Amino acid sequence: MRSLLFLYLLWAIITPIHTQAQSQKDSIFIRKAYDAALSSGKAYEDLRSLCKDIGARITGSAEAAMAVEWSEAKMNSYGFDKVYKQEITVPHWERGTKEAGWVRKENGELMKVHLLALGGSIGTNGLMEGELITFPSLTALQEASQKEVVGKIVFINQPMDEKEIITFRAYGGCYPIRGNGAVEGARLGAKAVIIRSLGLPIDPHPHTGSMHYNDSIQKIPAAAVSTQDAELIQRMVDAKESLEFVLEMDCQSYPDVSSHNVIAEITGTENPDEIITFGGHLDSWDTGEGAHDDGAGVIHCLEALRILKELDYKPKHTLRLVFFMNEENGNFGGKSYAKIVKEKGENQVAAVESDRGGFAPRGFTCDGNSDQLAMLASFEPYFTNYDLHVFDPGYGGVDITPLKNYYEGIPLFGFVPDSQRYFDFHHAPSDVFENVNKRELELGCAAMASFLYLLDKNL
Numbered sequence: 001m002r003s004l005l006f007l008y009l010l011w012a013i014i015t016p017i018h019t020q021a022q023s024q025k026d027s028i029f030i031r032k033a034y035d036a037a038l039s040s041g042k043a044y045e046d047l048r049s050l051c052k053d054i055g056a057r058i059t060g061s062a063e064a065a066m067a068v069e070w071s072e073a074k075m076n077s078y079g080f081d082k083v084y085k086q087e088i089t090v091p092h093w094e095r096g097t098k099e100a101g102w103v104r105k106e107n108g109e110l111m112k113v114h115l116l117a118l119g120g121s122i123g124t125n126g127l128m129e130g131e132l133i134t135f136p137s138l139t140a141l142q143e144a145s146q147k148e149v150v151g152k153i154v155f156i157n158q159p160m161d162e163k164e165i166i167t168f169r170a171y172g173g174c175y176p177i178r179g180n181g182a183v184e185g186a187r188l189g190a191k192a193v194i195i196r197s198l199g200l201p202i203d204p205h206p207h208t209g210s211m212h213y214n215d216s217i218q219k220i221p222a223a224a225v226s227t228q229d230a231e232l233i234q235r236m237v238d239a240k241e242s243l244e245f246v247l248e249m250d251c252q253s254y255p256d257v258s259s260h261n262v263i264a265e266i267t268g269t270e271n272p273d274e275i276i277t278f279g280g281h282l283d284s285w286d287t288g289e290g291a292h293d294d295g296a297g298v299i300h301c302l303e304a305l306r307i308l309k310e311l312d313y314k315p316k317h318t319l320r321l322v323f324f325m326n327e328e329n330g331n332f333g334g335k336s337y338a339k340i341v342k343e344k345g346e347n348q349v350a351a352v353e354s355d356r357g358g359f360a361p362r363g364f365t366c367d368g369n370s371d372q373l374a375m376l377a378s379f380e381p382y383f384t385n386y387d388l389h390v391f392d393p394g395y396g397g398v399d400i401t402p403l404k405n406y407y408e409g410i411p412l413f414g415f416v417p418d419s420q421r422y423f424d425f426h427h428a429p430s431d432v433f434e435n436v437n438k439r440e441l442e443l444g445c446a447a448m449a450s451f452l453y454l455l456d457k458n459l
Contacts, residue, residue, distance in 0.1 A: 026457070029311070030382055030450040036307045037446035043303040044438045046074065047296065047358075051289035051433035058119075058286040059326045060092030060257045067282050068260045071298075071323050075264040078306045080321075082267070085260040088336040090326040092257045093120055095286055096250035101194070101223065103132065103233060104244040113233075114226040116206040116287060117251045118178060118195075119329050120213070121222045128153075128221065129246040130191045134237045138177045141184050150189030153245040156181050157196045157230050160423065167200065167419040168356070171426075174198050182222040183214045192221040194245060196230040198423065204228045205428040208285050210329045221249055259325045261333050264302075266309060268318040275318045275341075276456060278304075278352035278448075281327030281334075281399055288431035292422065295433075296358025296441055298323050300415065303445035304452055315456045317349060324399040327355070331398055338402035348407050349459055353397025354415040354448060357422040358436045360387070361415070361447040365394025367404075368411035376413070379454050388447060390416045413455070417444055 037043065050070065057067045068085065075083040101115035117123075130153040135141040137158040141149075156177045164170035177195045185193040197207035206226045213219045225233070236243060262282065268274065280297025284290020305321045324333035341348060352364075363383070366376045373393055380391045396412025403410055417440075425431040 026454065027382060029313070029453060032311055033307050033449040033453065034386065034446040036310055037303065037442045037449065038439070041303060041442050041445060042306060043299050043441050043445045046302065047291065047299045047436060047441065048433050050295050050299070051291050056286045056288060056290055057282060057284045059090045059259060059283050059329060060094070060254070061286065064259060064283055064325065068262055068325070071262040071282060074302065075262065075321070078309065080264040080266055080305065080309065082265040084263055086263055086337065086340060087258060087260055088325060088332055089256050090259045090332045091330050092254040093329060094251060094254065096123065096252065098248050098250045101225065101245065101247040103236070104129070104246055105236070106242040111232070113229040114204045114206045115223050115247065116208040117249045118211040118222040118224060119208055119285065120211050120253065121182070121249065121251055122219050123250040123252055124192070124221050124248050127246065127248050128192060129244055132243040132245040134234070138181060138184060141181070141188070144188060146188045149185065152190055153192045153194060154185040154190045155194045155233060155245070157234050159196060159227070160198060160200050162200060167423050170200070171198055171423060178209050178211055178224070180212070182211055182220055183217055186217045186220045190220060192223070192247065195222070195224050197224045197227050197428070199227055199426065199428065200423045202227045202231060205430045207427040208287055209427045221247070223247060223249065261325055261337055262323040264305065264321045266305060266315055266319045268316055269314045270316040272318050274347050274349045275320050276350045276352070276452070276459070277320045277322055277348060277400065277403070278452060279322035279324055279399065280354045281325070282323040283325050283328055285328055285427050287427070287429045288425070289433055291431050291433045291436050292357040292425050293427065293431055294327070294355045296436060296444065297354035297356070299441065300354040300358070300444045300448045304449035307445065307449040308452065313453060317456050317459060319452060319456065327398050331402070334399035335402045338406050342406035348403055348410055350411050350413065350455060351396065351400035351403055352413040352415065352452065352455070353400045354444070355397050355399065356415065356419065357417050358441045358444060359417040359419070359421060360440045361417050361444045363388045363390025363392070363416045364451055365390065365392055365396070365414045365416055366411055367394065367396045369409065372411040375458055378458070379451065382450065382454065383447070386443070386447065413451070415444070415448060
């Protein structure tokens with residue numbers, strides 16, 4: 001009995017000492033990860049190369065094919081244990097060469113607008129014009145009568161809610177005007193639908209993005225004008241001017257093509273068959289350079305794996321980096337990846353995604369159960385000195401979400417940077433390398449490397 005009591009007391013003394021020592025060891029490693037990212041990092045140059053040497057990377061384009069080649073070569077250059085491509089089938093849509101729009105006032109005066117076709121839209125088959133009818137929201141359009149809309153060009157001037165502190169909520173509130181606007185307009189007989197760009201600042205940059213059609217309803221062209229032009233149009237509408245809209249677009253869809261997810265791994269030392277997947281999407285829209293969306297995300301993850309290798313970290317689980325193709329207009333990279341790894345019988349134990357821009361890191365969210373959320377919360381003290389404070393329930397990411405369909409209970413984690421400027425650049429011509437801050441990008445890479453380290457040790 002005395003020996004059992006002695007062993008219990010010894011355990012009670014040793015356990016907190018061991019826990020404290022491990023915590024200190026983890027903190028030291030995280031400090032090293034930050035030092036590596038900030039003092040000798042490769043992230044900024046890698047992002048510059050992706051944006052400038054490759055460019056915008058819409059699925060099915062030559063640039064997307066070159067991005068696959070660039071990614072495989074870059075991963076190989078860092079000496080990861082495995083680098084390979086995963087073949088997938090993706091859609092192919094092209095914007096074309098003609099894309100222009102004007103507002104015609106009743107006195108014949110023309111005002112040229114900054115306009116982009118929405119991704120997946122059909123073209124206009126030459127110059128299209130019609131009376132412009134304006135609605136303040138998608139709901140208002142849905143409530144209109146066919147008599148009001150038939151034969152006209154619809155303009156939906158629904159702004160993102162600037163009162164939302166988390167700007168992704170404002171974006172989510174407006175997404176339906178882009179996704180469903182053409183269907184709702186066509187249902188009432190509209191010739192085309194124009195929307196206000198999904199962006200918070202008032203500027204001349206139009207924002208593209210995916211939209212969809214309903215096969216049972218006639219397809220009509222869909223485009224977005226800049227917020228600056230939306231404000232000008234609204235002022236003319238408020239002045240009771242009768243307006244027409246003139247546009248031309250020759251965008252069209254082509255047959256699906258073959259592309260690839262690009263994958264790199266560091267093999268686990270204790271549980272190599274248990275895989276932590278992490279990554280972002282390699283594709284982007286064809287305007288700008290896809291610097292924040294999602295060049296920064298793939299570079300966060302590439303640099304994180306490079307840092308872990310540089311620090312000679314030997315993970316328990318296999319760490320698998322995935323550059324997903326086709327998040328923007330179909331998510332076939334994410335859907336195909338989840339299906340393929342399940343069919344191979346792989347054991348996916350967690351997934352992490354970065355797809356919210358290259359701004360200063362604020363934390364991570366978790367789509368998981370109470371135990372997984374508790375694990376995430378336990379990471380917060382390690383990041384206090386690095387200005388991260390968001391460790392909450394939330395969304396993982398578009399690319400990794402399909403894993404939920406095949407792996408019940410898998411935790412999905414999303415990297416959370418500051419969101420205030422993201423929708424200045426999202427899907428716009430201004431999403432270029434010059435608008436990514438070097439230090440903020442590097443801090444995001446360090447946060448991702450540190451998070452993967454803690455996740456691997458605590459799963």
